[in-house]
Amino acid sequence: MDQKIIIGLVSLFSMGILFFSFSDRSKNISVEPIKTNSAVQTENDLQVITIVAYGGYTPHKISAKAGIKSRLDIKTKGTYDCSSALVIPSLNFKKNLPPFGVTSINLPAQAKGSKITGLCSMGMFFFDINFE
Numbered sequence: 001m002d003q004k005i006i007i008g009l010v011s012l013f014s015m016g017i018l019f020f021s022f023s024d025r026s027k028n029i030s031v032e033p034i035k036t037n038s039a040v041q042t043e044n045d046l047q048v049i050t051i052v053a054y055g056g057y058t059p060h061k062i063s064a065k066a067g068i069k070s071r072l073d074i075k076t077k078g079t080y081d082c083s084s085a086l087v088i089p090s091l092n093f094k095k096n097l098p099p100f101g102v103t104s105i106n107l108p109a110q111a112k113g114s115k116i117t118g119l120c121s122m123g124m125f126f127f128d129i130n131f132e
């Protein structure tokens, strides 16, 4: 009887340790910050903004430079969800993105403080590009 209780307690305790070490590990992964600026690269005089459309838009908050020409590259990677139905109201852009590939949109230099918002056609997912 006593032995069973001890074994029970020991296994509960080790399960607890396992649980915490696993939850710690998953915490480390999810805590990793989204580097919004890795989405923005400047090639010569062109600013290239890359957004992945797949179950939403990643990243969805982007800071970009105002006053230089930009190209918006929207990448899909097996995207069959509604983030492939992209609408950018301020550009009059409305398109069903192919499930795989890159869709490029050229943007003229944007004014400081302006913002370009893209949405899925349902308005469920979005991204904002703030020009600073």
Ligand SMILES: [Cu+2]
Binding pocket: 082, 083, 120, 121, 122, 123, 124, 125
């Ligand atoms: Cu949607």
